[in-house]
Amino acid sequence: MTILVTGGAGFIGSNFVLDWLRGSDETVVNLDALTYAGNLRNLASLQGDARHVFVKGDICDRALVGSLLQTHQPRALLHFAAESHVDRSIHGPGDFMRTNVEGTFALLESVRPWWLALDSSAKEAFRFHHVSTDEVYGSLGMDDAAFHEAHPYQPNSPYSASKAASDHLVRAWHHTYGLPVLTTNCSNNYGPYHFPEKLIPLMIVNALAGKALPIYGDGLNVRDWLYVTDHCSAIREVLARGRVGEVYNVGGWNEKTNREIVETVCALLDELKPDPAGSYRRLITFVKDRPGHDRRYAIDARKLERELGWRPAETFETGIRKTVQWYLDHTDWVTEVQSGAYRDWVQANYGERAATA
Template sequence: MPHVLVTGGAGFIGANFVLEWLSHPEADGIVNVDKLTYAGNPASLASLENDPRHIFSRTDICDRQALDRLLAEWQPRAILHLAAETHVDRSIQGPADFVQTNLVGTFTLLEAARAYWSGLDAERQRGFRFVHVSTDEVFGSLGPEDPSFSETTPYAPNSPYSASKAGSDHLVRAYFHTYGLPVLTINCSNNYGPYHHPEKLIPLAITNALAGKPLPIYGDGLNVRDWLYVGDHCSAIRAVLARGRVGETYNVGGRNEMTNLQVVHRVCDLLDELEPKPQGSYRDQIIFVSDRPGHDRRYAVDTGKLERELGWMPAETFETGLRKTVRWYLDNPAWVRHAMSARYPSPKATQDAS
């Protein structure tokens, strides 16, 4: 059976991608490489326990010898690199882990991929792909009237997280131009959906609301993000892998610009409908807290290149995607409890939208 290797496949986007990929009976097998830090939740993959197409390896992407062994054993036709430390608040409190995973880890994976790819025959070399999944945060912050980020927007990262991702993007680009490694890069906007760790804005709002806790929002709540349903992101990754031009970057977004306050209001309104309180609205639990350092004001993503070249379009609106998300959290309290357990500690500040 042919295989693809996915890093970070027990994380939020990674788990959704693995589950979606293996929902197709004819799909290649997946070698799922994840270190299982606090955000790598094996419970997200429970439905694959008896699926022989899913090979899980608890491996750190900084472990070159382990990567070499996996590549030699499974001979993947592609590497999909989703492993990353992603929480901005955590990067402010402890940037070292972000540099290690996002920068050193990507370098180590690229070196392993280059050695593996160099040893393939000419036909398999032509078919091999290295897809690197990154973020729109590498482009910095937009003003209210600025045009959306395009693939040619200059990099201007403002947090240790986005700086570490920017560095990884540059390494991926360099390995294409220097060594010819067939890479593609995706810069995505804020994802939301099932299996999202409760430290992020939407699942935090859902879980805190249901627990009767405050719903904290940074600053004035008017920071703007473009929201992308994770299932749509997974379909974009598949499109880039299948049809993307080698060496190119593609922006992926949901065309759903919204302030953090608007997002939390919509979460509250859905909970008022689906799980109403005895009295009042969940909006009553909203509080405003001191803004975090270097908080980017606005992100917006131009997806025109992806749409024109690969025919990709999001299937979900924010309304349909958010309803699916809220419904999933209501229906999966055991997963939420596991994600919030002592084994998966939350940082001191948990109001991050990204």
């Protein structure tokens, strides 16, 4: 038995591959283009493991994907590959349209003829699992009910618009062609191997370097936070027992403001690696907000609990402590990913944002 994973060297994808192989001998064929956020160091522990077959390639390459399907005959395809950073999508939306929209379309069209040619039992057993985001639903007011699976799509950034488009493609290929799909829309993930452009790892890395901790606007934007291994366990449950054609929201039941997140990271670093210069809170800097910044996301994950019995194992308090400790224990990984290209990106995004307070 084999599964095919796209984007399995990225943050969530690599955590999923590692988690899968900790609990299963089923082979993982891992297709990743190794763009800036894809890192084979994440998978170093699998070197020499015959259960992990890595293939460097682009999901838009239909010939390659078709060849992998024919060769490995996977029982499922789990689609993690995506451009996923809102700020990057504002600076360069084209990459997001290509990977998230064209890439998903190419995958669906590669899978469709192969799946149609399978024998009846294999055809019935196959699943195309599309991993998406809560950002497709838009922004909530502070007193609004959390996002449920039937919430209208109202994407507000090039990133969320591209993911919304990919969700609609997956839905259409199910309803038009009968492709057996599953979709999960997750809240903000955090944990090991998170590329340090996102809020939590950026704050950890900057704090340890004595750099400013930039918070957009007033810092009161709210996100629901999900520890990445909890996300992996939810995907396993949906893949195993989810109803074909259904959408499942995956959340951590942890709504926090950005300011709370940064202050929590500072407090943990003050405890675990104190700075002689004083509390890391001294580095907090409020900067000009980004365009179209959604005010609040919140996930209603009761459908997943009701139908499949899933709830997250980690609280935010346990998950964030594990995350900070991981970065303290893996400074070599951080140093490696902070390439010149990464430094140029940080300067482009934050360098011209004057402090507002």
